[in-house]
Amino acid sequence: MSILAAAAAAVGGAGVVGREREVELLTAALDCGAHVLLEGPPGTGKTTLLRSVAEAQSAAFVFVEGNAELTPGRLVGHFDPSQVLSDGYSAGTFVDGPLVQALRSGALLYVEEVNRVPEETLNVLITVMSEAELHVPRLGRVRAEPGFRLVAAMNPYDAVGTARISAAVYDRVCRLTMGYQSAADEADIVVLRAPEVPADWRAQVVDLVRRTRAHPDVRVGSSVRGAIDLTRLTVSLARSRRTPVTDWHTGLDAAQVALSGRVRLHESCARPAEDVVRELYEAVFGAEPTPDADDDAGDGGAPGGA
Template identity: 40%
Template structure:
C-alpha cells in the first residue's frame, strides 16, 4: 500500500516525463533509492528501463553517468587509470589519476547507470562490490576514496539474452534489489505510440501495436518485437500512402530483423506477412484461415 506522499511523487514523475503506466515500478524505484539500495531493472529490450532510470535521476536532482556493458570495459576502465606522461613527470599525484565512470559517480554522489550489467566481465563486476557495500573505492598509489551521499547504481539486464553475457555472481546479485518490467498493456502501448509519433492516426497506432504484439505471442517466435518496434512501424506507415500494401512494406522494413525464431529454416519475411494479414483481417472483420507453418518457410 503506497503512502499518499509516495503516490503523489509517482504521479509527478509520470507527468513531468510523460511516462505511460509504470506506477508500481516507479514506486519501487523511489523506495529503493530512498533506502539507499542499488537497483537492478530486469526486462526485455525496449520497455523503457533506461528512460525510467534517467527520469528518476533527474527527479532526484542527481547527475546520470551511463556506461554500456561491454567485455572491453574491464576493472581499470571502470575505476580509472594513471596517465603515464603525468606520472613520469610528477609521480603518482592526484592530478595524474583519470577517474573512470564508477569513481566519478561515487565521488560526485551521482547515479551510475550500467546498461546490460551481465555483459560486464567478471573483473569489472567484482570492482563494483566495495563501492556498493561500503561506499569505498581502493585505488593503488592513491588510497581509499569514499562515495559521496547520493551515490547509487542502477543496472539493467535482459533476461532473454544469453549470447555474449557473463553470469552475475551471487555476491553481486545480493547487493541489488530486483525490479522487473514487462511489456505494457495494449492500451498503454497504443498511448505510448501516440505520444511518440505526432499526429498519428488512431487506427495506425492500433494496428501497429497489434501487429507487434502478435510477434510476442506466436509459438515459433522465441523473441518478439519491442515497444520501439510499434513506434517505428507506426511512424513509417504514417509516411506512406496506399491500402493494405503499405502495411506489408512498412512491417518488412521494421520487424524481420528484430524477431528471433526457434527454427533457422523459417522465413521471417513470410512469417511477418502472415502476422500482418491476420491483424488486417481482424480489422476488416474477416476470419482468415491460419496457414500451416510450412507455408511460411
C-alpha cells in the same frame, strides 16, 4: 521531496507511460539506500524510467554501457601517462572513470546490460556495493558520497554474449522486474514518439507488434520500438508513394522492414522472419486485397495523411 512526491513527478516526466508502480518502487529503493537491478526485455523503458526518477530527485546521473570491453580500468579510471612522467602519481594526474566520478559526486551510476560485463569488472562493483568505497592503487581510498547508488539493467532473454549474474550480485541489490506494458499504454507511447496517424490503424500496429511476442515460431518478439518505427516508416513510405497511411501494401512493406530484424525465431524454425511478419500482418490487417480493392482504397485517402 517525499517518496510519493518524487514518484508522481517522475511519472509526469517525458516518456514515462503506465509505470506508476515501478516508479514508486524504484524511488523507494533508492531513497532507502538500496542498489537496484532492473530486469526486463528490451524496449520496456528501463533507462527512461531511471532517468525520469533521477530528474525528479535532482540527482546526478552517470551512464555506463555494459559490454565485454568494460575493464576495471575503464570503469574506475587511470593515471594520465604524460602527466605521471612530469608530476608523478598523484590525485591530480588521475583521470576519473565513471565509477569514481559517481562515487565522488554522490551520483546514480547506471550500468546498462550488466550481464555483458566481464566478471573481474563485476567484482569491483560488488566491493563498492558492500563497502561504499573503492581502493585505487597509488591513489588511495575513494569513499562514496551521500546519494551514490548503483542501478544495473539487464535483458534476461538475450543469451548471446552474456553471462549469468552471480549470487553475490543478487545478494547486494533489490531486483525490479519490468514486463511489457498494456496495449493501451503502448499505443500512448506510439502517440508520443511517432507521427499522427488514424487511431484505429495505430491500434492495429500495436496489436501486430504484441502478437510477435506470442507466435509459436518466435523466441523473442518486438518491443514497442517496433510499433514506433513501423508507424514512422509507414508515414514516410506513404508520403513517397502518395498512398494513404492505411494502404495495405505500404503497411506490409513497412512491417517487414521494421519488424523482421527485431523478432528472434526459434532455432528449430526453418521459416524466414519475413514470413512470420507477413502471417501476423495478415492476421491483423486481413488478407492481401485484390487490385480493384486497392484502387478503391487509394481513391478514398489523402496521400500519407491521418
